[in-house]
Amino acid sequence: MFALIDGNNFYVSAERVFSVKLRNVPTVVCSNNDGCAVARSQEAKALGVRMGQPLHELKPLIRDHGLQVRSANFALYGDISHRIVEILRGEVPRLEVYSIDENFCDVTGIRDREAFARHLRDKVLRWSGIPSCVGIGPTKTLAKLANKAAKAGAGVVDLAEPEAQARCLATFPIADVWGVGPRWSARLTGMGIHTAAQLRDAPTDLVLKEFGVVLTRTQRELQGHPCVELEEVEPDRKQIVVSRSFGERVTDHAAVAQALATFTVRAAEKMRRRGLVAAGVGFFAHSDVFRPELPQHSASRSVSLPTATADSRLLVGMVDRLMRGRLKEGIGYKKAGVVLMDLARPEHLQGDLFAPAIVGNDKLMSTLDAINAKFGRGTAGLGATGWAKKPAWQMRQRNLSPCYTTRLSDIPRAMC
DNA sequence: TCTGGGGTCCTAGGACCC
DNA sequence: TCTGGGGTCCTAGGACCC
Numbered sequence: 058m059f060a061l062i063d064g065n066n067f068y069v070s071a072e073r074v075f076s077v078k079l080r081n082v083p084t085v086v087c088s089n090n091d092g093c094a095v096a097r098s099q100e101a102k103a104l105g106v107r108m109g110q111p112l113h114e115l116k117p118l119i120r121d122h123g124l125q126v127r128s129a130n131f132a133l134y135g136d137i138s139h140r141i142v143e144i145l146r147g148e149v150p151r152l153e154v155y156s157i158d159e160n161f162c163d164v165t166g167i168r169d170r171e172a173f174a175r176h177l178r179d180k181v182l183r184w185s186g187i188p189s190c191v192g193i194g195p196t197k198t199l200a201k202l203a204n205k206a207a208k209a210g211a212g213v214v215d216l217a218e219p220e221a222q223a224r225c226l227a228t229f230p231i232a233d234v235w236g237v238g239p240r241w242s243a244r245l246t247g248m249g250i251h252t253a254a255q256l257r258d259a260p261t262d263l264v265l266k267e268f269g270v271v272l273t274r275t276q277r278e279l280q281g282h283p284c285v286e287l288e289e290v291e292p293d294r295k296q297i298v299v300s301r302s303f304g305e306r307v308t309d310h311a312a313v314a315q316a317l318a319t320f321t322v323r324a325a326e327k328m329r330r331r332g333l334v335a336a337g338v339g340f341f342a343h344s345d346v347f348r349p350e351l352p353q354h355s356a357s358r359s360v361s362l363p364t365a366t367a368d369s370r371l372l373v374g375m376v377d378r379l380m381r382g383r384l385k386e387g388i389g390y391k392k393a394g395v396v397l398m399d400l401a402r403p404e405h406l407q408g409d410l411f412a413p414a415i416v417g418n419d420k421l422m423s424t425l426d427a428i429n430a431k432f433g434r435g436t437a438g439l440g441a442t443g444w445a446k447k448p449a450w451q452m453r454q455r456n457l458s459p460c461y462t463t464r465l466s467d468i469p470r471a472m473c
Numbered sequence: 474t475c476t477g478g479g480g481t482c483c484t485a486g487g488a489c490c491c
Numbered sequence: 492t493c494t495g496g497g498g499t500c501c502t503a504g505g506a507c508c509c
Contacts, residue, residue: 092477094474301478
């Protein structure tokens with residue numbers, strides 16, 4: 058039996074833990090670069106703010122309804138997320154961290170599931186300040202569905218029993234089922250399947266023929282047959298991408314190169330933290346797709362490396378060679394990124410018959426990582442990333458809150 | 474003027490092998 | 492007129508998730 062506990066409007070709730078003036082006030086948190094709304098408080102939803110709505114469309118609401126806007130502060134959200142995981146680990150024997158705001162828990166054998174779910178919510182709220190909802194079901198898909206239903210107000214919904222499932226699925230919109238996206242939702246609706254119950258009861262051979270094994274699995278899960286296990290250990294990443302939209306359009310190729318070097322260093326740090334090495338690397342850079350009247354260009358290239366590496370210097374050098382000569386004059390680049398591919402654990406690497414495997418200078422890289430962990434990101438690094446105070450490509454974060462829980466200088470002070 | 478970032482899996486088709 | 496059977500690997504595209 059699965060329970061899914063999910064933070065309500067998570068990013069907004071995380072901002073509200075420390076910023077009292079945001080409570081009970083319509084609030085949104087933006088994507089990077091302050092582009093669009095990615096989290097909305099109940100009050101903001103009531104004002105009609107849509108998921109992903111561009112920020113510039115929200116100006117009237119900011120002016121007339123006091124809509125509050127915050128830039129995404131992932132250091133804060135990630136830290137609060139870890140705290141919630143630790144709280145839950147103290148309560149359940151098995152747990153899967155599914156996303157920054159969702160955790161699946163094994164609640165098999167618990168007699169009063171609803172009371173236990175209420176206990177989890179209360180404890181998470183008291184210890185972390187984040188309100189949440191709990192959905193319970195015999196499969197992950199049903200637990201997700203129960204969680205969605207719980208958001209309607211009850212806070213906890215238990216779909217362990219078939220009668221409860223039947224009642225809930227009968228009116229549950231197909232578009233809200235986990236694993237059904239906009240495309241499939243439109244096709245299913247066209248076939249007369251509008252609710253979760255109708256998908257559950259559709260002929261399996263039809264679902265298999267039209268949508269493949271993925272949706273067929275979802276159908277089985279809706280029928281109460283578990284097809285997706287609890288994943289207690291996160292599988293190793295296969296690739297790591299670091300990409301950003303720039304704060305403004307950039308025509309200077311040296312500036313794009315600096316941005317790519319910065320992203321490469323970030324990606325390599327993430328990779329080393331996971332104990333992985335890359336056997337391939339790629340980059341891309343696009344002009345501003347939202348300005349079709351401007352000249353457009355998109356550059357990208359990737360290569361396999363002769364030997365896998367986790368050394369930032371080698372990777373920065375590779376990216377620099379890849380991009381050289383691939384950008385066009387007179388193009389304003391708006392977004393770029395770096396991809397580390399074919400990731401593996403170094404102990405699993407295939408050896409090279411003619412050259413010893415060189416995964417890079419471990420001591421140098423671990424010293425670099427240790428310095429940056431102790432004194433803050435960017436304390437020590439590579440010259441190729443540039444040391445300009447404020448590069449043109451830097452993303453906009455006009456309403457960034459302090460890193461209350463992860464930076465000593467940002468710790469809130471209590472005034473007596 | 475202003476529009477995010479980071480992932481995974483499945484499938485079909487082509488190239489190639491014996 | 493007849494023209495096999497069985498397999499792997501890679502890639503691109505399409506779908507999904509948060």
